[in-house]
Amino acid sequence: EVQLVESGGDLVQPGGSLRLSCAASGFTFSGYWMTWVRQAPGKGLEWVATIKPDGSEKYYLGSVKGRFTISRDNAQNSLFLQMNSLRAEDTAVYYCATNANWGFNYWGQGTLVTVSS
Amino acid sequence: QSALTQPPSASGSPGQSVTISCTGTSSDVGGYNSVSWYQHHPGKAPTLMIYEVIKRPSGVPDRFSGSKSGNTASLTVSGLQAEDEADYYCSSYAGSGGFVFGTGTKVTVL
Numbered sequence: 001e002v003q004l005v006e007s008g009g010d011l012v013q014p015g016g017s018l019r020l021s022c023a024a025s026g027f028t029f030s031g032y033w034m035t036w037v038r039q040a041p042g043k044g045l046e047w048v049a050t051i052k053p054d055g056s057e058k059y060y061l062g063s064v065k066g067r068f069t070i071s072r073d074n075a076q077n078s079l080f081l082q083m084n085s086l087r088a089e090d091t092a093v094y095y096c097a098t099n100a101n102w103g104f105n106y107w108g109q110g111t112l113v114t115v116s117s
Numbered sequence: 118q119s120a121l122t123q124p125p126s127a128s129g130s131p132g133q134s135v136t137i138s139c140t141g142t143s144s145d146v147g148g149y150n151s152v153s154w155y156q157h158h159p160g161k162a163p164t165l166m167i168y169e170v171i172k173r174p175s176g177v178p179d180r181f182s183g184s185k186s187g188n189t190a191s192l193t194v195s196g197l198q199a200e201d202e203a204d205y206y207c208s209s210y211a212g213s214g215g216f217v218f219g220t221g222t223k224v225t226v227l
Contacts, residue, residue: 044120044221045206050214059214102210103153103168
């Protein structure tokens with residue numbers, strides 16, 4: 001059974017940093033593109049970042065480029081999102097998801113990031 | 118990239134059909150056969166319902182179908198059931214490695 005479990009969400013002050021993790025199991029993690037998607041309170045889903053299976057290519061939403069870094073550890077079946085210079089508008093539930101066939105076929109339950117003073 | 122445009126809400130009685138539109142541009146929806154649709158019950162993980170415009174993952178009922186014409190994609194739910202009440206989002210590849218989601222549609226089963 002495919003499982004994606006996010007962790008690391010917390011309350012952080014504006015300008016602060018946070019590192020999210022996503023533990024994967026039940027599939028060959030090293031063979032999949034992986035993505036972070038977020039949902040701000042009362043808002044829709046928003047694509048954040050995607051990483052190639054070997055980590056050699058990374059793509060970002062314009063508003064997070066230069067502040068967020070997506071990475072992965074295939075040996076540990078883990079996906080990460082390092083978030084720096086956090087802003088109030090980054091407040092959201094962050095989901096990790098697997099990419100396949102131009103869609104996101106498996107999702108985690110999400111982890112809440114709140115940016116507030 | 119700007120979010121794809123969906124109607125905020127749609128509704129139908131049990132057994133009826135509802136169709137949700139998803140309008141983008143030639144740089145996303147119209148440019149690639151990469152539209153996917155997600156069902157999202159609040160507080161839960163989203164579920165992939167349609168990928169590559171018209172394909173259904175195993176386990177998704179054939180009551181769910183997708184289509185596309187030009188820059189607009191559509192999701193049709195036939196034979197509405199109570200458990201279909203949820204938020205629905207479209208998504209499309211937008212080039213240069215990026216993706217874009219729709220604004221979301223709340224489907225109510227009357």
